[in-house]
Amino acid sequence: AEPQLADTPALSGQVEGIGATPELTARDASGERFQEPVTTAGGQTEQHRDSLTHLFRWLTAHNPDLEIVAAGHRVVHGGERYSAPVRLTEAVLQELDHFVPLAPLHQPHNLRAVRAVAALLPEIPQVGCFDTAFHRTQPPLAQAFALPRALSAEGVKRYGFHGLSYDYVARSLPGVIGERAHGAVVIAHLGNGSSMCALRDGKSVATTMGFTAVEGLVMGTRSGSLDPGVLLYLMDQKGMDAKALTRLVYKESGLLGVSGISQDMRTLLASAAPEAREAVDLYCYRIARELGSLAAAAGGLDALVFTGGIGEHAAPVREKVAELSAWLGVKIDPAANAAHTTRIDSADSKVAVAVMPTNEEGMIARYTVELLGG
Numbered sequence: 001a002e003p004q005l006a007d008t009p010a011l012s013g014q015v016e017g018i019g020a021t022p023e024l025t026a027r028d029a030s031g032e033r034f035q036e037p038v039t040t041a042g043g044q045t046e047q048h049r050d051s052l053t054h055l056f057r058w059l060t061a062h063n064p065d066l067e068i069v070a071a072g073h074r075v076v077h078g079g080e081r082y083s084a085p086v087r088l089t090e091a092v093l094q095e096l097d098h099f100v101p102l103a104p105l106h107q108p109h110n111l112r113a114v115r116a117v118a119a120l121l122p123e124i125p126q127v128g129c130f131d132t133a134f135h136r137t138q139p140p141l142a143q144a145f146a147l148p149r150a151l152s153a154e155g156v157k158r159y160g161f162h163g164l165s166y167d168y169v170a171r172s173l174p175g176v177i178g179e180r181a182h183g184a185v186v187i188a189h190l191g192n193g194s195s196m197c198a199l200r201d202g203k204s205v206a207t208t209m210g211f212t213a214v215e216g217l218v219m220g221t222r223s224g225s226l227d228p229g230v231l232l233y234l235m236d237q238k239g240m241d242a243k244a245l246t247r248l249v250y251k252e253s254g255l256l257g258v259s260g261i262s263q264d265m266r267t268l269l270a271s272a273a274p275e276a277r278e279a280v281d282l283y284c285y286r287i288a289r290e291l292g293s294l295a296a297a298a299g300g301l302d303a304l305v306f307t308g309g310i311g312e313h314a315a316p317v318r319e320k321v322a323e324l325s326a327w328l329g330v331k332i333d334p335a336a337n338a339a340h341t342t343r344i345d346s347a348d349s350k351v352a353v354a355v356m357p358t359n360e361e362g363m364i365a366r367y368t369v370e371l372l373g374g
């Protein structure tokens, strides 16, 4: 029989703290919550393996009837080659290893999990679902850097990320705003990593992230767009090498670097420190600037959607972005915004404004069933 996907997951959960003290948390359909530490020692590879061993044992103990038939994975970078989900064979994994330098915070962890499952459950098929894939519909101009042709031909171009989230939201959007979902839409995925995507008729036409997931908006610890001259200056005048610059732009910048306090939006919103305020202000200002740019790429703005941890929960961020975007016809209803309702635009707003939960795992499950069931 063809695999069927239930509307709601039987279980959902995560292993957090790999690299430190991993812990499994899960929730079943009735809302019951489970939490247990993972016993492990050694480096990241061993910790991934032990976390998955623990997970599979736990799954069997709690659902004796459960049969694992496949595993779907988020793989952040698929390069030029992978514009759709793919069966993960060892040959494919070796190609995906090449993108580790292009997504150092994500790709190595993504691939470790695939290899750990392959070792533990060698008989099940595994599917890779790429953050970059959704953006392959973009016109070539939107994917281009103004670099010499030879470099562009090698694949030095703008890929974009958070595609699983954008695809999920785009598919759900007609149910929230009707016909306007087929017009010019900008989705703001605001989490630890933050990016925005312009869509026309549900397809990506432009996005703020580029070759790597460090371009674009201010993020938790990532700088977002920088004048490349800053990097040249730091190399030339301060003797910083690639490793030091990687640490700087991926781990020490963004909300954390500007505030000097935290990478966590909740902490910053609760803080009275002027540095916290400045970090949040810069975060919102950059979103509003990019919204203007993306509206230009989409040829207008019919709808603005907020998603991700910050987009879904941080009402003051949405309020500030809306205030800075009034010129585009964005106007929100303060009470609806404070209550995090699905539609937060005021009755006289030209632009529909929505708050929607994302569901990257749900999207992975769907792609996996589609690929294997077809």
Ligand SMILES: Nc1ncnc2c1ncn2[C@@H]1O[C@H](COP(=O)(O)OP(=O)(O)O)[C@@H](O)[C@H]1O
Binding pocket: 190, 191, 192, 193, 220, 263, 264, 265, 266, 267, 269, 308, 309, 310, 313, 314, 315
């Ligand atoms: N109630 C809230 N108010 C403000 N910010 C929140 C709230 N809940 C979560 N966040 C923020 O969401 C961000 C994490 O987003 P999330 O999408 O969960 O992250 P990830 O990209 O790791 O999946 C953090 O900055 C966190 O502070």
Ligand SMILES: CC(=O)OP(=O)(O)O
Binding pocket: 076, 106, 131, 161, 162, 191, 192, 193, 194, 213
């Ligand atoms: C690609 C990316 O930035 O992902 P995340 O938001 O999960 O860090």
Ligand SMILES: [Mg+2]
Binding pocket: 191, 192
């Ligand atoms: Mg996320």
